[in-house]
Amino acid sequence: MSVDSYNRTRLVTCAIKSRVTLVRWKRSAALIYRRLGDSKLTVSEIAFGSWLTFSDGPQKANAIACVHRALERGITLIDTANVYGHGAAERVLGEALAGINRDSYVLATKLYFPMSGTDRGLSREQILKQLDASLARLRVSHVDLYQCHRYDTDTPLEETMQALSEVVRAGKVRYIGFSEWPVDRVEAARAIPNVERFVSSQPQYSLLHRDPERAVIPLSMRSGISQIVWSPLAQGVLTGKYAPGGDLPRDSRAADAAMGGSLDPAWLRPAVLEAVRALKPLAAEAGLTLAQFALAWVLRQPNVASAITGASRPDQVDENAAASGTAVASELFERAERIMAGVAADSRRSGIGSR
Numbered sequence: 001m002s003v004d005s006y007n008r009t010r011l012v013t014c015a016i017k018s019r020v021t022l023v024r025w026k027r028s029a030a031l032i033y034r035r036l037g038d039s040k041l042t043v044s045e046i047a048f049g050s051w052l053t054f055s056d057g058p059q060k061a062n063a064i065a066c067v068h069r070a071l072e073r074g075i076t077l078i079d080t081a082n083v084y085g086h087g088a089a090e091r092v093l094g095e096a097l098a099g100i101n102r103d104s105y106v107l108a109t110k111l112y113f114p115m116s117g118t119d120r121g122l123s124r125e126q127i128l129k130q131l132d133a134s135l136a137r138l139r140v141s142h143v144d145l146y147q148c149h150r151y152d153t154d155t156p157l158e159e160t161m162q163a164l165s166e167v168v169r170a171g172k173v174r175y176i177g178f179s180e181w182p183v184d185r186v187e188a189a190r191a192i193p194n195v196e197r198f199v200s201s202q203p204q205y206s207l208l209h210r211d212p213e214r215a216v217i218p219l220s221m222r223s224g225i226s227q228i229v230w231s232p233l234a235q236g237v238l239t240g241k242y243a244p245g246g247d248l249p250r251d252s253r254a255a256d257a258a259m260g261g262s263l264d265p266a267w268l269r270p271a272v273l274e275a276v277r278a279l280k281p282l283a284a285e286a287g288l289t290l291a292q293f294a295l296a297w298v299l300r301q302p303n304v305a306s307a308i309t310g311a312s313r314p315d316q317v318d319e320n321a322a323a324s325g326t327a328v329a330s331e332l333f334e335r336a337e338r339i340m341a342g343v344a345a346d347s348r349r350s351g352i353g354s355r
Contacts, residue, residue: 031074032325034305036106037199038224039175041144043106045299045324047077047228048317049308050089060092062312067096069314071105073321077306079202079228081110081149082134090137098139108228109134110179110202112149122152124163131167147177147202151185161195168196175199177228183215190223200228200305207279207297207340208234208272217303226305229298233309237267238294240280244273272343282336286328295323297333 033042048070050063067078078097080089090109097105111130114120119129131146146167152160167173177200178186190197201220203212205227212227220227233239266272276290283293298307309320 030325031321033076034226036145036175036228036305037220037226038197039199041106041175041199043077043228043306044075045306046075046295046321047079047306047308048075049230049310050078050080050093051084051230051310059312063092064096065314066311066317067093069317070311070321071100073317075317075321076104077106077108077228077308079108079230079308080138081113081147082115082130082137083110083113083149086115087133087137090134094137094139102140106144107138107140108145108147108177108200109138109143110147110149112152121155122148122160122163123155124159124166127160127163127167131172135172142172142174144174145177145200146173146175147179147200148181149179151178151181157185157188158192161189161192165194165196177202177225179203179230183219186216186219186223186225198223198225201225202228202230202308204231205229205298205301205304206232206234206238207294207336208238208267208344210344213301217301221303227301227303229304229307232298232307233291233294234267235263237272238276238279238290240276240290242268242273242276244270244277269343275339275343278339279336282332282339286326286332288323288326288328289319291319292323292326293328293332293336295320296326296328297336299323300328300330300333 032045034045035041036043048067050067070078078093080093082090084090097107111126111134112120112122115130115133119126131143134143135141146164148160148164164173164176168176176196177198178189179202181201186198186201189195201212201216203216205212206229209231217227219225236242279293280290283290286293286296288296295307295309298304307323309317311317311320
């Protein structure tokens with residue numbers, strides 16, 4: 001990736017509604033960029049993710065608008081996976097990025113989960129097959145980051161790492177990463193000779209889910225691996241949109257039949273929502289929205305390279321992007337941690353956040 005171009009004006013050609021339009025995009029001076037592990041990639045602190053809002057066909061035009069707004073605001077890391085909408089998210093993303101300078105964004109996708117009755121896992125056959133399918137849907141010749149969505153207990157680790165190294169050396173992938181792997185498996189992968197090394201980890205991490213601090217982040221800091229965090233807003237709960245005892249907002253994920261299944265109802269327990277509501281004065285004191293405060297808390301961790309955010313409207317992209325580079329007093333974060341400590345522990349016991 002051409003890192004030096006981040007703060008320059010770009011001319012990009014994008015195909016929108018079957019019409020080629022010349023668009024001038026200027027990188028936002030407010031966004032901060034961080035090095036991704038031991039790679040040569042530099043990524044925006046805020047990433048754009050295409051998990052849920054991309055998979056619903058009627059939302060396609062709005063999803064494309066959100067991608068373009070993200071690029072306009074200086075967001076350079078775009079994350080997806082083959083399993084999101086069983087290829088639908090990658091196809092829409094490929095359409096959104098068509099004609100845009102390939103050096104102006106960092107593209108990450110993932111594999112592991114079933115794509116059919118026989119297609120799943122991290123075998124050499126699946127890595128080669130699923131990567132080619134993802135590249136076709138995304139309309140690109142390579143991805144910058146190819147991530148193992150989970151650990152595959154049915155495939156020898158050596159086979160997985162050798163196949164990942166093969167696609168890197170073939171020029172189809174620049175770097176590799178993992179998501180939610182057991183720490184001992186990451187260490188075992190690092191001990192295999194003559195294979196490519198992981199540069200990224202994608203864990204769930206938020207004020208409501210701090211598990212990575214116990215083992216994944218310490219290992220990563222020793223190993224040249226950065227975190228690309230998913231669900232930094234606890235699937236929208238840390239935006240404060242859900243009121244204790246109140247009705248679900250009609251435009252929220254929890255109220256959406258297509259997306260609500262991804263939100264564990266335990267996140268909506270009164271104790272959790274009361275704790276979240278208690279964070280609002282802290283966010284206000286910092287001059288931030290609650291969502292921005294929660295993102296800034298994640299980004300306070302130096303091992304985090306980027307926090308993945310979704311958006312169903314372009315204005316949500318704006319709000320999320322504005323969290324980058326904010327200066328928040330450590331005392332406010334400490335107070336927030338004390339408020340969330342009890343409910344975060346309860347969340348770990350209940351298994352909240354698995355996907």
